[in-house]
Amino acid sequence: MTFKEQEQFTKKNSDDLLTELSNYQGENLISEIVRLGIQNLMELERDEHIGVGNYERGEDRRSHRNGYKSRQLYTRVGTLILQVPQTRDGAFYPSILERYQRSEKALVLALAEAYLQGVSTRKMKMVTEQLMGKEFSSASISRFSATLDAELDAWRERSFTKEYPYVVVDARYESSRVNGKIIDIACLVALGVDSEGHRHVLGMDTAWSETSDSWDRFIGGLKERGLRGVRLVTSDDHPGIHPAIKKHYPGAVWQRCQRHFTVNVMDHAPKSKRDDLYDRLKTAWDSKEYEDAKAVLDQIAEDYQDEHPKLAELISEHAWETLGVYHAAPPAHHKRLRTSNMIERVNQELKRRSKVVRIFPNPKSCLRLFTALLKEWHEDWAYGRIYLKMDLLEEFEAERLIQQQVTSPRKTEPV
Numbered sequence: 001m002t003f004k005e006q007e008q009f010t011k012k013n014s015d016d017l018l019t020e021l022s023n024y025q026g027e028n029l030i031s032e033i034v035r036l037g038i039q040n041l042m043e044l045e046r047d048e049h050i051g052v053g054n055y056e057r058g059e060d061r062r063s064h065r066n067g068y069k070s071r072q073l074y075t076r077v078g079t080l081i082l083q084v085p086q087t088r089d090g091a092f093y094p095s096i097l098e099r100y101q102r103s104e105k106a107l108v109l110a111l112a113e114a115y116l117q118g119v120s121t122r123k124m125k126m127v128t129e130q131l132m133g134k135e136f137s138s139a140s141i142s143r144f145s146a147t148l149d150a151e152l153d154a155w156r157e158r159s160f161t162k163e164y165p166y167v168v169v170d171a172r173y174e175s176s177r178v179n180g181k182i183i184d185i186a187c188l189v190a191l192g193v194d195s196e197g198h199r200h201v202l203g204m205d206t207a208w209s210e211t212s213d214s215w216d217r218f219i220g221g222l223k224e225r226g227l228r229g230v231r232l233v234t235s236d237d238h239p240g241i242h243p244a245i246k247k248h249y250p251g252a253v254w255q256r257c258q259r260h261f262t263v264n265v266m267d268h269a270p271k272s273k274r275d276d277l278y279d280r281l282k283t284a285w286d287s288k289e290y291e292d293a294k295a296v297l298d299q300i301a302e303d304y305q306d307e308h309p310k311l312a313e314l315i316s317e318h319a320w321e322t323l324g325v326y327h328a329a330p331p332a333h334h335k336r337l338r339t340s341n342m343i344e345r346v347n348q349e350l351k352r353r354s355k356v357v358r359i360f361p362n363p364k365s366c367l368r369l370f371t372a373l374l375k376e377w378h379e380d381w382a383y384g385r386i387y388l389k390m391d392l393l394e395e396f397e398a399e400r401l402i403q404q405q406v407t408s409p410r411k412t413e414p415v
Contacts, residue, residue, distance in 0.1 A: 035080045038073070042094040046085040049092045063089040149364075152371040156204060163229025164192035165393060166329070167202065167252075169219070170235060170343045171210045172350065176360040185363050186210040187350070187370055188218045191343050195229065197386040199342070201378035202227060204371055206363045212240035219244040232328035234340055236260040237321070255324035257340040258285055268311040273304075284319075285338060290326035297323075330396035333388055346377060 051060035068083035084094065168191045173184040186209050190202040203222050207214035215238070234255040235241045245254055262281060269277050277300070284296035301316035325334045336342065350370055360366040381387070 031080065035082065038080070039082055042082070042085050045094050046087065046092055049087060063087045063091070148372070149368060152368060152375065155375055156371050157225070160202070160226040160228070162194045162196070164194050164200070164202065164227060165229055165231040165390075166193040166234070166333075166337055166388075167191070167227075167230055167232070168234045168337075168340050168343045169215075169241060170340050170347065171238070172347045173210075174354055174360060174366050175358070176363050176366055178363065182359060183208075185360075185366065186214060187366065188214065189343060189346065189370075189374070190218070190222060191346070192227075193388055193390075195390055197388045197390045198384070199381035199387045201346075201374045201381070204367070204374050206367050210238055210240065212243060215240035215244040216247065219248050223248045232324060232337060234324075234337055236340065237264075237318075253324040253328040254321065255328075255338060256318070256321035257338075258322045259339040259341065261319070261322050265311065265314060268314055269308065273308070285322065285334075288331050290323060293323055293326065294320065330392040332392050336388065346374070349373065349377075 046065070049063065050065065051062045052058040064087065066086040066088045069086055071082050071084045073080040073082055085092070169189070171186045171188045174187055175182055176185045178185075186207045188203075188205050188207060188210070190204075192200050192202045194200055203218065203225075205218055205221070207218070219241075230249045230252045232253045232255055233241075233245050233249065234257060235245075236257050237260065242254055245252055258281075262278065265277060265281065266274050280296065280300050284293045284300075287293040287296065297315060297319040301312045301319070304315070305312040322338070325338050329337055350373060353369065353373060354360075354366070357365075357369070360369075
């Protein structure tokens with residue numbers, strides 16, 4: 001199908017959707033919008049699988065249409081009745097439906113488990129009934145979770161085949177019931193950028209707390225699964241992260257998140273000095289050369305030494321930790337690697353979904369929901385647009401190698 005034909009086809013489908021929505025007489029318009037959107041995407045994906053549009057002929061045809069199969073999809077906007085497109089070869093199944101069901105099923109299971117174990121409120125019972133259209137039994141939950149857990153565990157424990165020069169790690173806390181008590185459990189997440197510039201979700205796990213041992217097991221687990229080629233690891237300054245990086249990836253550079261460091265600095269600064277500090281830190285971190293950035297930070301520490309010695313000591317002793325990107329990445333990559341913002345946006349999405357549950361009935365249900373959500377992010381990233389142009393890293397490495405050869409003294413032959 002040519003670009004013009006695709007454009008006309010898309011416009012025709014958009015016009016049809018608008019007509020259907022204009023004539024819709026039901027009560028739940030949002031539910032109908034979601035249903036029509038998913039239905040249309042499935043149709044388009046089937047056309048792509050077959051190779052030609054409806055009622056068209058062509059040499060690119062790989063299969064034939066084979067009607068529809070009715071399927072219910074349980075969502076937060078109600079139960080959707082979809083007509084899933086079929087193909088004669090039986091090899092087609094809509095990817096959007098598969099991914100949507102996985103994350104929704106994980107959320108429903110977390111809610112249902114909470115409801116059955118008495119963690120939830122009456123409102124949560126109503127939510128689960130609206131999502132699935134029925135109440136839950138322990139047997140049905142066990143049956144649903146066994147199938148989903150097998151898929152999610154296999155993905156979470158998969159081996160790595162690529163190199164990941166850049167890695168970002170972080171943790172967030174969720175409330176969970178453990179042995180009759182409600183405690184905060186740590187959810188450890190690692191993201192990475194592969195050698196082709198795509199982002200990936202590398203790992204996710206839960207721990208009783210964010211300790212040195214938990215980070216050691218988590219980062220060590222990534223290495224056991226084949227994580228290699230790591231040049232830079234970005235994180236906050238939790239005392240357990242840096243030692244784990246040094247132990248398992250001794251050649252990697254640690255980048256302390258500049259955003260977290262800014263918060264630490266502001267805690268030591270009077271309000272009257274915060275704007276000045278923020279501007280000067282930004283000037284340092286926007287510098288293209290390491291020496292220039294270090295000079296600005298050193299000057300800040302010197303200027304505040306007399307009036308605010310604790311602030312000056314923090315900057316003098318630890319500000320250099322925020323400059324790791326200069327040693328491991330080209331300047332064009334600094335902005336996206338010098339903070340943990342990449343993972344913070346993921347954490348915000350996890351938080352949005354976990355707020356519905358409020359208190360997880362057990363750590364396993366938290367792991368299930370977050371893994372399902374992260375798997376969706378991973379699939380979008382790994383096969384989507386390039387996040388960083390990695391040819392710049394190759395050029396950066398080549399320039400550093402030349403500089404090392406020029407600056408290193410020549411070895412002389414013994415007399």
